[in-house]
Amino acid sequence: MTDRRPTLRAALALCGCGVLLLTGCASPTPASDEPTRVSPESMGTSASASPTASVGVVGADLSGRTIAIDPGHNGGNAKDPEAIASPVPDGRGGTKACNTTGTATDSDYGESEFAWSVAGFLRDDLEAAGASVILSRSGDDGVGPCVDERGTFADDADVLVSIHANGSESTEPKGFHIIVADPGKSRKLEDESTRLAKSLSGSMAAVFTPNKAYGKDAISPRPDLAGLNNASVPAVIVECGEMRNPDEAAVMESEDGRRRYAEAIAAGIGDWF
Template sequence: MSYDESPQPARRRFGRRPLTVAVAALVPTGLAGWLVWQGVGGSDGSSASAATAGAAPAASAPASPTGRGDGAPGGGDPAAPLAGKVVVVDPGHNPRNRDHPTEINEKVDIGTATKECDTTGTATAAGYAEAAFTLDVSRRLRTLLVQQGATVTFTQDDDRPYGPCVDERARIGNEAKADAVVSVHADGSAAGNRGFHVILPALVKGGAADTAAIVGPSRALGERIVADFRRETGTDPANYLGDGTGLDVRDDLGGLNLSTVPKVFLECGNMQDSADAALLSDAEWREKAARGLAAGISGFLEK
């Protein structure tokens, strides 16, 4: 992610059943009878806004109508560690932003200023787009969190023509009353800049922005993610910002400024560095990244 640059052209797009059980029984009195028991579970619809999951879905599960957690609820097992918790996962950018330059360049209010609705994101030299990367890691993360009983809502799942805009991404988390929100990205910094970092909300107050209530818990969430992401992936915090802490505080991101619930951004690595790009392009490493994120989120929510 680089919101300090003009949108760049993206390279390419990547984008239960209800179970019916019938039981027939003959009554042993000479009278014939039958009983049909039909258990119908909830189904996932699709729309152009957000995706919700409550039981482990396929990696490309379709979206729910509103993004407010009104799909099948997570935490069917009350003993599951994250039962009753709501996590909003915000896959950065959108594979189809490239096709809608006018819409994504339209300015939106981020509380203290205005900013572009969204950008196309960055890509590796080989053409692996950040928008494809963020969806892959986010879907892996969703599976892991749902297995722990959480209800997981996506801001987008390649199910809308562009966006959502940064203000809507914040609003989805707020309306879901999320216990934690994580926006998944990869950076587009200079070659030689390596490693991951977590972006935390600064103390911001202006217009619709007031982060006073979330600065503390967001930092706690970010610190857990740094520790667990480092352990699971074997990669180090960024060598180009954060003084080796893996933490960066910013006041210019609408997704953070407008959030009323704990929220952080994770830049998983630098797509413009060849060594980082090789990791980000590797499916096995992306699974480790999802595990690190899930561990960090779980540790924060279980405290």
Template sequence: MSYLGPDFEPQQPRRSRRAPLTVALAALVPGALAGWLVYEAVGGSHGSAAAGGAATPPASSASSAASAASGRSSASSGAPDSSGSSGSSGSPRDDAKPTPAAPAATGSEPLAGKVVVIDPGHNPGNFQHTAEINRKVNIGNNAKECDTTGTSTNDGYPEAQFTLDVSHRLRTLLEQQGATVKLTHDHDDPPWGPCVDERARIGNTAHADAAISIHADGSATGNRGFHVILPGAVHAGGADTRPIVGPSRDLGERIAGNFVRATGSAPANYVGGGTGLVTREDLGGLNLSTVPKVFIECGNMRDSKDAAELTSGAWRQKAAEGISEGIMSFLRR
């Protein structure tokens, strides 16, 4: 999902009517989950796709995913480096406003005392700072670019704008449950980056109980659906993910199950073998984390059908709700 620098000004959001829910959308959730669980029940090997360079994930826990998808919670990339291809999309629609700011915490909320770090993938200012983001940083088992600009829909809605919007909505939902929430960056602070190693360090320094990096993919047209990226076992250089592999998988499975339920989206049809889970060892934001952390690719911006959802404010609110419920389920386990 590397996007090598837009030469456009992002289009202004346009207002449109709220799209009606359809029978097809309602049918998608049980279908996606049924396929997921059947796949796990037969014990098939998880496949991997060439697009995005994802590693083959280990088998996931069907019971954990099913429990998360049934609403186990009580509340309602350094990015992956795959480039986009053709497909149509729409401009962002502001047909659902973000959840209002959370009231002052009383200490009795479900997530009181918990710390969550949200990492909005990329930065809207990255394309103006290519020299800075192209410099290499150490990710433990390799060296990688400080950051990338991210992808966009074919109509010019940037991934970096999408990730900030979903992150703001997610922050509000978690704060309403009493969590202390920290973003790795916000708007133009800083004006570019931060680098992938710094994004991991922010979560580590905050002693986060959970951390998540928000993204959208830039794969080929026809590749649809979401996937959650889990850290592989990396022990090299300054990286040692072995203590967080287990809890990160638990976090990822709960987010994936709740994301299906909240959005109606299916797990990606092009990576992860239909599980919605992918394990990678090449992402600095995961390799250098010492706290449970996952990435989520909420959909494919280069596919017109996925792009129509990603540019909808109503859908982005559902995405934030699904992620929030997964995090809540993990933190209250």
């Protein structure tokens, strides 16, 4: 859509998800955007389109588990800059902007749309393995939720995985990295989140490039991401790759690539359980 261009360009400056701009990244929400079960059709997937979704992909029986998936940002965020800029609890006793618009590839494929699509495939894979899945938002054309709610919506889940992609200014950075809250709400939560991050790093590194700028496991401990800070269950943000790197942008823009991101994340969640 042509009207996405200014929005997504702005996102490059606003996205909090990266080496450069991370502060606005992990987001949250308005009460109207309660965690919702979403039809596969609305997420661009369908039962017939998920032949790879199986316990085999996840590698574990997740019956009885509830997994919270937070697809980063939202497609309508740029339409309501006032709401998106409104302060919300940052989980550290301060406040933070409700959300940001996210980043985009050079051809304006948006981070929120990417995250939404990966979340759909991931949900299919996890449900095929027996898990219950809740999502932080119900579509990709709304506003929010704010970052604090992107943590608290997972209160009754076993684990929270937030899906993002990074937007560095340079096109050279490449690879995924995984963010954990440091310090965590408790030592136990921090340890479990770190174990989850290592599990995901391992499963993703089997398919994708780890960004070693974040260390050998491509894990980035950060104190400033409100979604993680407000989570009461083990939680990570997966920055799947660099949207401005041409090679990774091509993968993210392809449905097959997004399905592979989802499968790698699903395998890492299965390993962690």
